Amino acid sequence: MEPILEISHLTKQFDGKPVLKEVSFSVNPGEIIGYIGPNGAGKSTTVKIILGMIDKDGGDIRLFGQPIENYDVSYKARIGYVPENADLYETLTAKEYLLFIGELYGLEEEEVLKKSEQMMDALGIKDSFNGRLASFSKGMRQKVLIISSLLHDPDILFWDEPLNGLDANSVQVIKELLWKLKMDGKTIFYSSHVMDTVEKLSDRILILNDGEVVANGPFEELKEEADGTLEQLFNTLTGFDQHAALAEQFLLAMKGEEAHDA
Amino acid sequence: MMRDVLGLKKSEKTPIYLRLLDLISFIYTRSGVNYPQMRSILALKMTMDGRKDSALPGFESGRRSDEEKNQFFSSLWVYTLISLFLLFLFAYDNWVFQYTTYFSFLFIMTFSTLLANFSNILLDTKDAILIGTKPVDRKTLGAAKATHVGIYLLSFTLAIGLPVILFTFYFNGIVAGILVFLLSLLASLWCLGLTLFVYATILKQFDGERLKNIIAYSQISLSVFMVLGYYLVGQIFQVIDPETLLVEMNLSVAHVLLFPMWFVAPFGMLQEGVTATYLAYTALLLAGTVFLALLFNWNTDKIESNLQKMDSSSTKRTKRSAIERTAAKLFCLDPLEKAYFHFGWQITKTEREFKTRLYPSIASALVFPIVMTYTTLTSGEPGVAQSPVTFLYLPYFTMLLIPVLAVSIQFSKNYKGNWVFNLTPNDSKAPFMRAVAKAMLIKILVPLYTVVAILVLYFTGFSYSLQLINGLLLTSVILYVEMKRSVTALPFSRKYSASEANMGCMGTLIFFIPVFVISVIMIVSQLFVPFAEWAILLILLGLNGWWMTKGFTRKTK
Numbered sequence: 008m009e010p011i012l013e014i015s016h017l018t019k020q021f022d023g024k025p026v027l028k029e030v031s032f033s034v035n036p037g038e039i040i041g042y043i044g045p046n047g048a049g050k051s052t053t054v055k056i057i058l059g060m061i062d063k064d065g066g067d068i069r070l071f072g073q074p075i076e077n078y079d080v081s082y083k084a085r086i087g088y089v090p091e092n093a094d095l096y097e098t099l100t101a102k103e104y105l106l107f108i109g110e111l112y113g114l115e116e117e118e119v120l121k122k123s124e125q126m127m128d129a130l131g132i133k134d135s136f137n138g139r140l141a142s143f144s145k146g147m148r149q150k151v152l153i154i155s156s157l158l159h160d161p162d163i164l165f166w167d168e169p170l171n172g173l174d175a176n177s178v179q180v181i182k183e184l185l186w187k188l189k190m191d192g193k194t195i196f197y198s199s200h201v202m203d204t205v206e207k208l209s210d211r212i213l214i215l216n217d218g219e220v221v222a223n224g225p226f227e228e229l230k231e232e233a234d235g236t237l238e239q240l241f242n243t244l245t246g247f248d249q250h251a252a253l254a255e256q257f258l259l260a261m262k263g264e265e266a267h268d269a
Numbered sequence: 270m271m272r273d274v275l276g277l278k279k280s281e282k283t284p285i286y287l288r289l290l291d292l293i294s295f296i297y298t299r300s301g302v303n304y305p306q307m308r309s310i311l312a313l314k315m316t317m318d319g320r321k322d323s324a325l326p327g328f329e330s331g332r333r334s335d336e337e338k339n340q341f342f343s344s345l346w347v348y349t350l351i352s353l354f355l356l357f358l359f360a361y362d363n364w365v366f367q368y369t370t371y372f373s374f375l376f377i378m379t380f381s382t383l384l385a386n387f388s389n390i391l392l393d394t395k396d397a398i399l400i401g402t403k404p405v406d407r408k409t410l411g412a413a414k415a416t417h418v419g420i421y422l423l424s425f426t427l428a429i430g431l432p433v434i435l436f437t438f439y440f441n442g443i444v445a446g447i448l449v450f451l452l453s454l455l456a457s458l459w460c461l462g463l464t465l466f467v468y469a470t471i472l473k474q475f476d477g478e479r480l481k482n483i484i485a486y487s488q489i490s491l492s493v494f495m496v497l498g499y500y501l502v503g504q505i506f507q508v509i510d511p512e513t514l515l516v517e518m519n520l521s522v523a524h525v526l527l528f529p530m531w532f533v534a535p536f537g538m539l540q541e542g543v544t545a546t547y548l549a550y551t552a553l554l555l556a557g558t559v560f561l562a563l564l565f566n567w568n569t570d571k572i573e574s575n576l577q578k579m580d581s582s583s584t585k586r587t588k589r590s591a592i593e594r595t596a597a598k599l600f601c602l603d604p605l606e607k608a609y610f611h612f613g614w615q616i617t618k619t620e621r622e623f624k625t626r627l628y629p630s631i632a633s634a635l636v637f638p639i640v641m642t643y644t645t646l647t648s649g650e651p652g653v654a655q656s657p658v659t660f661l662y663l664p665y666f667t668m669l670l671i672p673v674l675a676v677s678i679q680f681s682k683n684y685k686g687n688w689v690f691n692l693t694p695n696d697s698k699a700p701f702m703r704a705v706a707k708a709m710l711i712k713i714l715v716p717l718y719t720v721v722a723i724l725v726l727y728f729t730g731f732s733y734s735l736q737l738i739n740g741l742l743l744t745s746v747i748l749y750v751e752m753k754r755s756v757t758a759l760p761f762s763r764k765y766s767a768s769e770a771n772m773g774c775m776g777t778l779i780f781f782i783p784v785f786v787i788s789v790i791m792i793v794s795q796l797f798v799p800f801a802e803w804a805i806l807l808i809l810l811g812l813n814g815w816w817m818t819k820g821f822t823r824k825t826k
Contacts, residue, residue, distance in 0.1 A: 013529050058402045061577040083404040096313070098320035103313075110309050111403040 009072055011036045011163055012057070017066035017174050019052055028218040029066070033131050034196060034241065039189050041209030042198040045245050048215040050198045051091050054165045058088055071162070083259075087156035091167040092147040097141035101151050104140060105158065112159040113184055119158060126154045130180065145172030164188065166197040170204065182208060206237040216245045222256065286420050287312060291370025300566045302412040306405055310413035315339075315420070318767045340769060341421060343430035352429045359440050364540040365533050366506050370531040371433050372456060373502045378429060379422060379460045380495040380629075387418045388488065388625040389682075390767055391468060394576050401573070411569030419461055421767060445539055452532050455558065459528075462561035467468055468489065469568040471788045472575035485624035492495035492629035498638045500644070502527055525550075531557065550624065555795050589615075600817060601704060604695060609704035613678070614712055616761055622682050630673040630777070631717060638663040642728070657729035658796065664725060664740045665788035667718045668747055671809045674709055675751045679758055680765040687762035698759060701823035705760045706752050712744050718744055735802045736795050742809035743791065749816040751780075 010033035019027040027049045034040050044050050056063045057070065059080070060136055068075045070082060096104060102123065109119030127133045130150045140148065149172045156164060170178050183194055199205050205212060206226050214222040221244045222229055229240055242248055259265070319339040355374065391414055400410055427434075430453040438446030463534045467487050467794050505524060506517070524530060536549030541547075569603065593614050601607040617623050645659050659798040681687075690697055722737045755776065794801045 055577070060397050062574060080404045080406045083402065086402075088402045094395055094398060096317055096399065098317045100311070103316075105307065107313055108403065111306060111400065111405055113404070156362055177545075 008035055010034055010069075011071060012196070013067075014053070014057075017053065017056065017068065018064045019049070019056060020064055023052065026218050027056075027063075030215070030220055031066075032213055032219070032220055032223055034194060036162075036194050037189060038210045039208055040142035040197070041203070041212045042215065043200070043205055043212065043241065044198075045247070048245075049218045050215055051167055053215075054088075054167055054196075054198075058083065058086065058165065067074050068084045084159060085162040087159070087161035087164040087166075087167040089149075089152045089156045089164075089169050091171075093145060093152055093171065094255070095140045095148055095151065097142075097144035098137055098139065100137050101132075102136050104151065105155055108155045109158050114159060122158055123154060125193040126149075127156070129180065130154070130177065136150070146174055146177060149173055150177070161193070163196065166195065168199055169197055170199060170201055178204075196261060202236070202238040202241060208266040213242045214241060214244050221245070284315070286315070297412060297426065300412075301408055303406065303409045305757075307409050307413045307416065310400060310405075310410065311416055311420075314413070314417045314767075316680045326339060331598070340704055341767065342424060345424060347778070348425065348428040349431045353432050355433050356436055358433070359436050364441065364445070364536040367433075368533045368536045369502055369530060370506070370732050371430070371449075372452070372497050373455050374534045375426060375429060375453065376460065376529050377495045377499050379425065379457060380491050381646065386626055386769075387767065388464075388468075388484070389622050390414060390418055390766055391465065391572075392484065392576065397573065397576060407570035407573035412482070415465060415565070415569065419458065420788060421580050422457040423454055424455050445536060448535055448539070453536070456529075456532060458593065459558070459561060462565050464491070465572065466561070467567060469564075469572050469575075471498065472572060472578060475578075482621075482624075487619060488625050489632040492632045493636050496633055496640060498527055498529065502529060502638045505530075510621070525553070528553075535598050540721045554644060591746060592711070596707070600707045601681070603700055603816070606700040606704045609697070609701045610708050613705035613708035613760065613820055616681065616683075617678070617708070617712065620682055622680070622765065623677055626680075627673060627677045627713075630670050631713065634666055634670045634717055635720060638666045638724065641666075642724060657733060658792070660725045660728045661733060661792050662788050664718055664721045664737060664744075665784055665791075668744055668784045668787075669750045669777050669780060670714065670717065671744070671748050672755070672780050674713065674748070675755045676769075676776060678705055678752075678758055678760045679763050680707060680769075681761035681763070682765075684762050687759060690759055699821040701759060702752065702756065703817065706820070707817065708747055712747055714744055714748060735806065736792070739791065739795065739802065739805050739809055742806070746809060746812045746816065747787075749820055750825075751776075754820060 012034040014033070015031045017027050017030040018025065030049070030053060037098075042050055042053070051118075052061070055061045057068055057075070060074065071085065073082075075082065096107075098108070102120075105123040106116060106119050109116070109123075124133060124136060127136055127150070130153070132147050132150055135143065135147060138153065142149065149169070153166075153169060156166070169181060173181060182204060185197075189195060209226065211225050212222065212229060213220060223241070226237060230237070242250075290308065290311070294304045297307060318341070352374070355371055356371055361367060396410060396414070401407070430449070434446065434450050434453065437449045468484070471480065471483050471487055501524070531550045531554035534547040534554065537544070537547040538551065589611060593611065596611045597607050597614075600611045625627075641663060642660065665689070690701065718741050722741070725737060726734065791805070793806065
């Protein structure tokens with residue numbers, strides 16, 4: 008099977024500091040990929056490069072069987088994106104925003120209206136369809152972003168922290184949704200800090216640390232290395248095992264006391 | 270096919286700017302822009318500009334959140350009113366003189382104040398995430414942003430130019446009228462084109478924190494360049510007979526670089542006939558326009574592709590300077606006020622949007638007195654020393670910065686962080702306002718005033734030092750009065766939108782008359798009334814002492 012996304016030797020620097028160091032991996036159609044890593048590991052940068060928001064310094068990206076340089080912007084019509092921060096045009100209503108996004112994807116107004124209302128209904132925010140986004144909670148904004156990424160029925164989803172701000176029930180709905188989207192043949196590439204979700208949902212897990220891929224495989228295979236949960240594996244691979252000591256240091260700092268050497 | 274997201278389909282409801290744009294849509298299409306997408310983005314942006322963000326709980330912004338009115342357009346009449354003064358030009362029968370003054374005024378107004386306020390729109394990075402990730406190419410997005418700013422600039426130009434355009438039709442004929450109308454529009458597009466060219470070059474060459482600073486410095490350079498240009502243009506003309514208002518023009522080869530003159534050459538040809546100079550200047554105007562159009566077409570997508578550099582992380586550490594620490598100790602007695610003082614100082618030090626809005630005005634406030642000094646020194650009889658009194662008004666120019674300052678401190682890119690002001694255990698509004706006023710006074714106004722005052726002292730000698738100290742104390746009081754009058758929300762707690770771009774600019778223009786009256790009263794009274802300097806010093810010390818300890822309490826309760 009030909010990969011839907013193939014990245015080889017991808018590099019990127021900011022202010023002379025390497026953020027991505029020869030990152031290589033591939034994603035097959037219909038897979039759910041959990042893309043995880045500590046803050047600043049380069050996860051969002053990878054997605055931004057794939058989406059053409061920033062230019063890469065080196066390496067190759069093939070999407071839908073072609074290098075992305077070969078495409079005009081039309082390839083983005085096959086992508087659904089949820090950004091890390093729920094930034095929206097706040098003076099608009101949800102209806103206006105979704106209609107605008109639908110228009111950019113070339114969808115008919117009636118179709119967008121119908122889909123948006125139904126999707127908002129399913130996520131429990133239909134009553135806010137005509138409400139200003141400025142008045143929405145973080146979770147409600149996240150739902151609007153998720154809807155806007157699915158309006159055009161894309162082939163591959165890039166979701167950056169899709170569960171941000173969602174309540175427990177909504178998280179369950181989105182998890183189910185991800186599973187059903189996979190069943191529908193969609194490819195899902197998402198990053199999250201919620202290890203439990205990544206562990207249960209992903210067909211394959213990619214761990215990025217300091218701009219390098221340090222693990223790539225199904226959880227069942229990876230856990231053999233760490234012999235435990237994904238969280239333990241993550242800690243081992245990212246070289247982090249000082250949780251208790253750091254919590255203690257924090258508490259001492261809060262109380263204005265000196266930390267003792269470990 | 271185009272949809273009607275905001276009820277903007279071609280109908281009676283369609284705003285005039287969209288109807289006009291539809292007429293020239295072929296220009297966009299031919300240059301590779303997806304016009305329906307661009308139209309849609311633009312309509313959305315204009316709709317958003319007309320809406321205010323709702324004020325956060327506990328903070329009174331003085332505006333209704335459901336209000337849909339673009340403040341920018343509804344306040345344009347003020348510019349028309351102000352530019353009525355340009356009608357004096359029609360007393361002279363020299364068209365070249367008339368339109369040189371007019372176009373120089375137009376360029377300087379647009380460049381030195383207004384354009385800086387639009388840099389935030391041109392350099393916005395949020396669109397790249399919300400629109401750039403959809404099937405919209407960079408050129409279309411860039412064109413939408415430029416057109417968005419262009420609409421404001423064109424309206425501003427027409428508002429400023431209206432009296433001159435109408436009187437041109439009446440006094441100089443239909444051809445000159447049509448010409449001044451079209452060239453005014455072209456002038457504002459030049460301003461936009463030049464700014465975009467500067468941004469594109471800077472964004473290409475620099476990265477990270479340096480890029481942010483250089484963007485701000487480029488604004489300063491543009492406005493200084495314009496002020497100096499205005500001065501040089503003024504040197505071309507000489508009134509040789511005040512009774513008949515006869516003006517003589519002395520154009521030299523060096524003046525070829527003053528591009529406002531290029532806009533004037535066609536009028537010279539109309540009135541005086543074709544000459545080699547006018548022909549050459551007109552050719553330069555046409556060539557420059559084509560060049561800018563090509564640059565714009567080539568650069569729009571480059572700007573968008575390089576914009577993400579603005580968001581790249583930076584590890585630069587900022588420290589409190591000795592001046593900041595000492596000033597906080599001296600002027601802020603309350604610990605809460607001290608904290609806000611540092612906050613105000615640091616946020617204005619690091620926020621690029623604040624710098625780009627304010628720096629051009631600072632540059633103008635500094636360059637104008639220097640140019641005026643030079644004019645004063647060169648205009649007198651050779652060998653006769655200028656009276657010191659002729660320099661005393663110069664420091665008062667600093668006060669013209671106050672309205673822009675009072676407007677600028679209200680906005681912040683990080684305005685959402687203002688929830689933190691609600692958490693302090695005591696009422697924090699008055700200390701916050703006092704602290705920010707003090708920070709701005711010490712960080713911006715005092716250094717600026719000091720530079721000009723030193724220049725004045727050099728010419729007047731130390732005998733006028735008390736007058737200069739009084740001037741500074743008055744500046745401080747006026748800052749307080751203006752902040753109390755115009756700052757409706759807490760500092761740094763409002764989102765900036767294009768419709769508010771002219772607030773500071775307009776404030777400065779309105780401020781001009783009271784500043785002039787006050788400076789005349791101050792200078793005359795201190796020169797001619799015995800002991801007035803000391804009396805004024807005591808009064809101003811008292812007023813300053815009062816606002817620095819008790820100021821802002823009543824209004825912000």
